[in-house]
Amino acid sequence: MINRDCGQLFAALIRGKVRRNGSSAGTYQAKIVLRDDATGAEIGTCDTGVLRWTGRSSRGRVYAGKTSQDQPMVVELDKARSTVDQVRFGWQRNAGITSLP
DSSP: OOBOOOEEEEEEHHHHHHHHSSSSEEEEEEEEEEEEEEEOOOOEEEEOOOOOEEEETTTEEEEEEEETOOOOOEEOOOSSSEEEEEEOOOOOOOOOOOOOO
């Protein structure tokens, strides 16, 4: 079911520190509020709660940037730096809501 009669509010908070040794850590929290366009009444929410994250840097092995849609992108090579080991990227869906809980 596609619900075309509700508005959405998305808020995210990311906090963290990057240390000189290349390690990083912090927290992330996101919340989505769905509202009925006709009445403004809240019809659903989703909250991630506080999530902990960690990161690392490895010069010449981990490359980070962003896509043309301004989403994060990370490419990590193997230890020999000869093969891509992992690719990570953000993705955003701009279509309507497909289902509600």
